[in-house]
Structures are given as C-alpha cells and as structure tokens.
Amino acid sequence: MQWSKSFITTLKEMPQEAEILSHQLMLRAGLIRMLLAGIYSYLPLGYRVLSRIEAIIRQEMDASGANEVLLPALQPLDLWKKSGRDELMGEVMIRFTDRRGRDLCLGPTHEEIVTDLVKNYVTSYKQLPRLLYQIQSKFRDEIRPRFGLIRACEFIMKDAYSFDRNEEGLERNYQLMFEAYKRIFSRCGVRVLTTKADSGVMGGDVSHEFMVPASSGEDTVWVCQECDYAKVFTEEKKEKCPNCSTALKKINAIEIGHIFKLGTKYSAALDAQFSDSDGRLKALLMGCYGIGVSRLIPTIIEQNHDTEGIIWPKEVSPFETTVLALDITDPKIIQIAGEIYAELTAHNIDTLFDERDERAGVKFKDADLVGIPVRVVVGRKNILYNKIEVINRRTKETHVVERKEVLAAVVGMLKTVE
Numbered sequence: 001m002q003w004s005k006s007f008i009t010t011l012k013e014m015p016q017e018a019e020i021l022s023h024q025l026m027l028r029a030g031l032i033r034m035l036l037a038g039i040y041s042y043l044p045l046g047y048r049v050l051s052r053i054e055a056i057i058r059q060e061m062d063a064s065g066a067n068e069v070l071l072p073a074l075q076p077l078d079l080w081k082k083s084g085r086d087e088l089m090g091e092v093m094i095r096f097t098d099r100r101g102r103d104l105c106l107g108p109t110h111e112e113i114v115t116d117l118v119k120n121y122v123t124s125y126k127q128l129p130r131l132l133y134q135i136q137s138k139f140r141d142e143i144r145p146r147f148g149l150i151r152a153c154e155f156i157m158k159d160a161y162s163f164d165r166n167e168e169g170l171e172r173n174y175q176l177m178f179e180a181y182k183r184i185f186s187r188c189g190v191r192v193l194t195t196k197a198d199s200g201v202m203g204g205d206v207s208h209e210f211m212v213p214a215s216s217g218e219d220t221v222w223v224c225q226e227c228d229y230a231k232v233f234t235e236e237k238k239e240k241c242p243n244c245s246t247a248l249k250k251i252n253a254i255e256i257g258h259i260f261k262l263g264t265k266y267s268a269a270l271d272a273q274f275s276d277s278d279g280r281l282k283a284l285l286m287g288c289y290g291i292g293v294s295r296l297i298p299t300i301i302e303q304n305h306d307t308e309g310i311i312w313p314k315e316v317s318p319f320e321t322t323v324l325a326l327d328i329t330d331p332k333i334i335q336i337a338g339e340i341y342a343e344l345t346a347h348n349i350d351t352l353f354d355e356r357d358e359r360a361g362v363k364f365k366d367a368d369l370v371g372i373p374v375r376v377v378v379g380r381k382n383i384l385y386n387k388i389e390v391i392n393r394r395t396k397e398t399h400v401v402e403r404k405e406v407l408a409a410v411v412g413m414l415k416t417v418e
C-alpha cells in the first residue's frame with residue numbers, strides 16, 4: 001500500500017483527551033477516532049490490526065473444534081426476563097421498544113440467545129458436545145467509559161459457548177478453551193496471568209480470568225514473584241502464596257479474557273434439555289468463554305512500545321514491512337524504493353511504501369510511531385554505494401546490505417522478530 005494514497009492519519013501533537021499511553025499512541029498513530037465517549041471508529045491501520053487479531057482467534061477456535069456463528073445484536077427482552085438477568089444488568093443494558101411494540105435490547109452478551117438457539121436443535125445426548133463462537137459488537141452503557149478501547153460502550157468480543165452432557169465433557173471443553181486462549185494471547189504478543197476468579201453476574205462456580213499486567217490496568221491482581229501463582233482478591237489481603245509461601249505482590253492488570261463454567265444456570269432457566277442415554281431429560285451443561293477483541297489492541301500496545309511509539313508483534317502488525325523513500329525529488333531514490341516495494345509485495349510481504357513528499361525526519365518519526373516491525377530505508381548517501389538499510393523496529397538493529405540482498409535481509413529479519 002502506498003502511504004500517500006492511504007487514509008493514514010498520524011498526529012504530531014499529543015492528544016489531550018487520552019489519559020493512558022496506549023490510548024495516546026492509538027490516536028497519534030491514527031488507529032482509531034472517537035465519535036462519542038466510549039464509541040470509536042477504526043481507521044485503516046487500526047482495522048488491519050483488528051483483522052489480524054480476529055484471524056488468529058478464528059484459527060485457534062476452529063482448531064479447537066468450535067463452529068463460528070453470528071448471532072443478532074438486537075435481542076428480545078423476554079429472554080433476559082426468563083434468565084433473571086434483565087434486572088441484574090440494570091442500566092448497563094441498552095433497551096428500547098421498536099415500532100411493533102417489541103421490547104428489545106442491544107446485546108451486552110449472548111448466553112440467553114445462544115441457549116435459545118441450541119435448545120431448538122439439540123434434543124439428544126448423541127448431538128453433544130457442541131461448541132459455538134462468534135466475533136461481534138457488544139453494547140454496554142458503561143458508567144465510566146474510558147481509556148479508549150479498553151472500556152468502551154460499543155466493543156468487539158469473541159464469545160464462545162459450550163454445551164455438554166456431563167461434567168467431564170464440560171471440563172474437556174473448558175480445558176480446550178483455556179489452552180486456546182494461551183496460544184491466542186501468546187501469538188498476539190501479550191504476556192498473561194491466569195487467575196481463578198469470582199464469577200459475579202455470570203453466576204457459575206469455576207471461572208478463570210486472563211490478566212495482562214499493565215500499570216494502567218483497572219483490576220488488581222496479587223501475584224507471587226517466585227512461582228506463577230496469581231489471584232484476584234476483592235478486598236485487601238496480605239496473604240502468602242499457597243504454593244511456595246512467598247508474600248504476594250499487588251499489581252495492576254487488564255482483564256483480557258474470561259472463561260466460566262456456567263453449569264445449568266441458563267439451560268435450566270430457558271428449558272434447554274436433552275434426553276440422556278438413560279432416557280431421562282437433563283439440562284445442558286454450559287460454559288462460556290470471552291475475549292475482549294478490541295480491548296486487545298491497546299493491551300498489546302501497553303506491553304509493546306517505547307518512547308517513540310508502538311512496536312507491533314509480527315502477527316498483529318498492520319504491515320510486515322515498511323519501505324521509506326527518503327527524498328522523492330531524487331529520481332534514483334524513488335525508482336529503487338519503488339522496485340523494492342514491488343519486489344517485497346510480489347513475494348507476499350505485506351508492505352507499506354512511504355513515498356510521501358515529506359522530510360526524512362517526518363518519515364522516521366511516523367515509522368517509529370506506527371511501529372511496523374521491519375523497516376527498509378532508501379536514502380541518498382547509501383544509494384551512492386548501492387546500499388540499503390534494513391532495520392528492526394524493536395531493537396534498532398541495522399543491516400546495511402546491497403540492493404540485491406534486500407529481499408533476503410527482510411525475510412531473514414522477519415523470521416527473527418517476535
């Protein structure tokens with residue numbers, strides 16, 4: 001993609017509205033734009049990152065045997081009354097009446113809808129287990145939307161739901177999701193802690209939260225510095241680690257995923273039953289598994305940046321490589337840079353070509369800000385000796401190579417970057 005023909009909206013100034021670093025960087029790098037508090041547009045660079053994250057999630061969910069669906073965002077309040085969550089959700093749920101007089105809400109989550117769907121098809125133990133997921137916009141009228149995509153009123157979630165015949169089946173699906181989540185977050189370049197947590201509104205027994213340590217995190221997690229023990233406490237506690245009796249340390253973290261064993265809470269309330277091999281009617285055993293897909297973007301940035309800007313982990317970067325033509329009034333520079341761009345693109349390397357009529361300093365600053373992992377610099381001095389620079393965004397490691405070696409140098413560097 002050519003920069004001059006793209007809707008890339010980097011900012012020189014620090015935006016006033018952003019309180020935390022990831023939000024500042026998202027605005028400055030032109031990833032998102034606020035429409036109203038808690039409501040955002042994804043601009044081309046931000047949307048590319050979002051799509052890459054979604055692709056990773058789809059691969060890992062599909063590999064776990066989950067089936068993708070897309071459920072409606074518009075939901076009848078009736079189902080929420082049946083489950084008892086109409087009142088519980090309170091003002092967080094956005095409700096309205098349509099012209100037919102139907103009481104509706106904008107889905108803040110989908111346990112009721114998916115249970116109602118599955119109960120119409122699953123009648124026998126032979127049709128179990130089932131594992132469904134979707135990637136979709138959720139709507140929550142948050143009391144305090146803030147920190148950009150971290151706490152928004154319209155945000156994108158991956159939510160999965162499992163349906164099983166017995167505890168062993170539920171445990172199997174729960175473990176499948178647990179392992180898939182670890183792979184997803186690792187591929188997204190974030191280090192997560194897993195904590196056993198209170199189930200809150202969801203109301204099941206067992207649940208785990210996936211927490212990303214970050215100074216801006218709204219959650220408090222107690223971690224052991226000796227082993228990998230971590231726990232969420234609702235009140236102040238000065239406990240020692242049950243594994244190694246070291247005192248726990250309090251840190252801030254962002255909740256990025258949450259998995260629950262729901263049991264029969266929704267299936268019992270919504271009459272989702274199946275007949276078991278003994279002929280008896282039983283309520284389906286359910287689990288639900290959420291990931292804050294849009295929240296992952298700022299979370300990745302919180303853990304992957306330096307003073308100059310974002311450092312995208314390779315798999316979620318909007319592009320793999322960027323080519324900088326440092327002076328487009330020099331015909332030799334623009335010709336060679338253009339050839340390199342064409343060559344990389346022809347080899348399926350997703351490349352952003354900065355061929356704008358801008359000073360070198362502006363291009364360097366923007367490249368650091370936008371954070372593409374590998375940078376190819378075509379500048380006047382090196383060109384005299386037929387040399388090109390290939391630079392690692394994270395480490396700043398620089399290779400000065402011959403023109404004909406650029407492709408190999410880029411491929412080599414892409415292999416080594418995280």
Ligand SMILES: Nc1ncnc2c1ncn2[C@@H]1O[C@H](COP(=O)(O)OP(=O)(O)O)[C@@H](O)[C@H]1O
Pocket residue numbers: 109140142149150151152153155156157255256257258290291292293294295
């Ligand atoms: N307002 C929000 N904005 C962005 N992401 C959110 C928001 N609320 C929840 N999420 C993400 O969706 C995931 C699943 O949602 P859930 O556990 O139901 O949320 P919560 O714990 O806030 O009630 C959370 O782990 C979080 O990553």
Ligand SMILES: [Mg+2]
Pocket residue numbers: 255257258
């Ligand atoms: Mg949660």
Ligand SMILES: [Zn+2]
Pocket residue numbers: 224225226227228229241242243244245246
């Ligand atoms: Zn410990």
